[in-house]
Amino acid sequence: MIITALAASLSLASCPAGAHCLEDETLLAVSANPDRAAFILSAMQTAQARYGDVFSRTPGLTAVIEDSTQFPGLALELDGQGYTVKPWVSPQAMRDQLEAQLRPALEAQMAGAPEAVIDAAINSALSDRVDGNERVRHGEAIIAHELGHLWLRDTYDWPDIDTGGARTYGAAAAPDWFDETAAVLMESEQLTGERRSNLCEDLPDDISAQLSRYFTMEHPLLQMAALAADRAAAAARARGEAADGPQIMVMSGDALSSQGADMIGAERFYGLTRALVDYLMTRTGSHVVFDTLAQTLASGQSLEDWLASSPSDLPSSQAALIDDLATFIESGCAA
Known part of the structure; x- marks a missing residue:
């Protein structure tokens, strides 16, 4: 694929001052750092x-x-030119914003300590929370993941629905499990391996009950995002700062679960989605299954409707699919 500097092929007069803009036909990556722009465009491609x-x-x-x-x-x-726009936070920006939040508390806790010692403690905390974060460790795969959400919304004729101002994830009219399916399908082999391993390492005793919940639940990250926003706003108020600006908080799944996140946490939700993808591809032997399923769901029909008319190599009802999928997961993890 050809990568070029942003030029007259786009209706922008020029790349914004201080930015590096790279495009490839319908794709555009913008960053203040040229290496990051190239990295982002590669992930998009x-x-x-x-x-x-x-x-x-x-x-x-x-x-x-x-x-x-x-x-x-x-x-x-x-947006006015017809682009689907995805904002992205660089690792450095994530680090800078987290440092601004962490430093006052650590300086208070370590009052009287040499500045070099305080700086070392802050750098250690930042390394743990930023460098170990999935969006940094698997940056290319997570950019692709997020684009899967957006493209599922944009490439199918989903009905308009009134969300009442509530947060939505990707295509608002799509079931959350399928919205996540489109995103997980975009991920790298390395992240895919982690999804599988994480699910098997923490496999629930009654996987069928978990799957029944999975196919009806709201995405856990919607609850997590609300919780993180509330906590970030409270922390800002405690510092005497405005609570309505952008905040970044990197929270572990355990921390979120302890604060009342859904009984199926985000990591397990991703693992179950990966298992569903593996199951459908194994049973049908084809990627085409995801397009036909998307068309069915976008037309207002259900997973049950799709299964009733699906190829003979899939169960004909959702209950039967859940049982077969549970067996598939247990067998895979045992192996």
Whole structure:
């Protein structure tokens, strides 16, 4: 694929000051760092190819803008030109914002300690929370994951629904388990391996009951996002700062679960989704299954409707699919 500097092929007059802009046909990556722009565009290209393989559809104009607050107005301008725009937070920006939140507390706890000792403690805390974060460790795969959500929304004719102002994830009209399926399908082999391993390491005793819940539940991250936002706002207020600005909090699954997140946490939700993907591909031997399922769900029908008319190598009801999927997961983990 050809990578070029942003030029007159786009209706933007120029790349914003201080930005590096790379494009490839319908894809645009923007970052203040040239290496990061190249990294993001590569992730977009990989995701686009994979999406076409899985869904046999070509996403439209798409832009990923890293640290978009550095380029005010750009997202709105691109949106007006028909782009689907995904803001992205760079590892450095994540680190800087977390340091701004952590430093006052650590300085208070370590009052009187040499500055070098305080700095070392802060750097250690940041390394643990940023470098170990999935969005940093698997940056390319997570960019592709997020684009899967957006492209599922944009490439199928989903009905408009009134969410009442509630948070939505990807295609609001799609069941959350299938919205996540489109995203997990975009991930790298390395992250895919982690999804499988994590599920098997923490396999619930009654996997069928978990799967029944899985197919009806809201995405756990919607609850987690609300919780993280509340905690970030409370921390900002405690520091005497405005609580309505952007905040970054990196929270572990255990911490979120202890604060009342869904009984199926995000990591298990991803693991069950990966297992569903593996199951459907194993049973049917084809990626085409995901396109036909998306078309059925976007038309307002259900998983039950799709199974009733699905190929003979799949169960004909959701209950039977859950039982077969549970056996598939248990057998895979035992092996």
